[in-house]
Amino acid sequence: MGSAAVQRGSIVSRASGAIITPAPTGSVLEEALASGLTGLARLNDAPLAEPAHVEDDGVVPIQDLLYRGKAALARAIVVGEAIKSGSTSADQDTLAELFDLLELATSE
Numbered sequence: 001m002g003s004a005a006v007q008r009g010s011i012v013s014r015a016s017g018a019i020i021t022p023a024p025t026g027s028v029l030e031e032a033l034a035s036g037l038t039g040l041a042r043l044n045d046a047p048l049a050e051p052a053h054v055e056d057d058g059v060v061p062i063q064d065l066l067y068r069g070k071a072a073l074a075r076a077i078v079v080g081e082a083i084k085s086g087s088t089s090a091d092q093d094t095l096a097e098l099f100d101l102l103e104l105a106t107s108e
Contacts, residue, residue, distance in 0.1 A: 069108045076101035
């Protein structure tokens with residue numbers, strides 16, 4: 001074992017020899033969190049990098065995010081298999097998703 005100083009309240013692992021220090025609690029924890037948050041606030045005045053310019057294309061229509069055609073059918077099969085295997089319950093939300101996917105499968 002090395003000559004590292006063990007802080008009060010710390011223990012040394014018998015298996016690895018690592019020094020294990022318990023997480024701070026109470027006022028020590030509050031002080032650590034406050035100083036961390038204060039440090040983050042400084043980033044408003046002195047950011048780590050220049051902000052990247054991102055063009056705003058506006059709102060994406062929900063139709064662009066939905067499954068359609070074969071992709072909807074493939075997802076419906078996955079949902080159905082999950083219900084059959086028992087990894088997903090056939091609750092109202094899951095069945096609604098399944099029926100929506102089947103409807104979307106008919107559109108391209």
